[in-house]
Amino acid sequence: MNTLTKPHTERDAAGTTGPRKPAQAPETDAAPDRAANQATTAQPSRSRADGMAVASFIFGLLGTLVGNIVLGPCALIFGGLALAHHTNRRGRALLGIALGAIDLAILLTLVTTDGTVSWHIGG
Template sequence: MAYPNAPEAAPRAGTRSNGLAIASLVCGIVGLLVFAIILGPLAIIFGGVGLSRAKAGAGHRGMAIAGMVLGIIDVVVFAILLAAASKHGGSMYVHFG
């Protein structure tokens, strides 16, 4: 049933959402804490696709760039930890002194 004096719905904004940019940022942040080898490359890929969508007018360009940077940091930190572990025979225990 329609109401005769009901206001009309407001028109939707013209910006489109960029879910891959958001996914890139989330993967980059979570990758700093756990599963860096999986989430780091995903953040880079999602960020690249999100950045191309942002150039096409989808928005969230900054999130896509931040996700890519965090993904690169994830991979670099994982490589450093892997190198440190292999230097110490696979153990991350470091004795100071």
């Protein structure tokens, strides 16, 4: 008989042969696999952190143009939270933090030079 077509058999304790059964892990009453639970719970947290990184960047970018008194601190907070939650978009979170700091520097410059918190052009 050809070895390629010969079915794999195995002897059991009684000495009878039969088809080989796939190996099975022993059943235990232990808690579910923690790594699998962490992987499923980490995914929503990670995507939420990615959203915070993008929000930080957008708030920082918009804050350089308008509303830097509100959007600058929001960019700093969202960027910090995204980094704390281990975002995949670390560069975007850092850029949002940098833009948020620039927003606050612009605000500080406007307050000290003009005594106002808004942009204006001209005299």
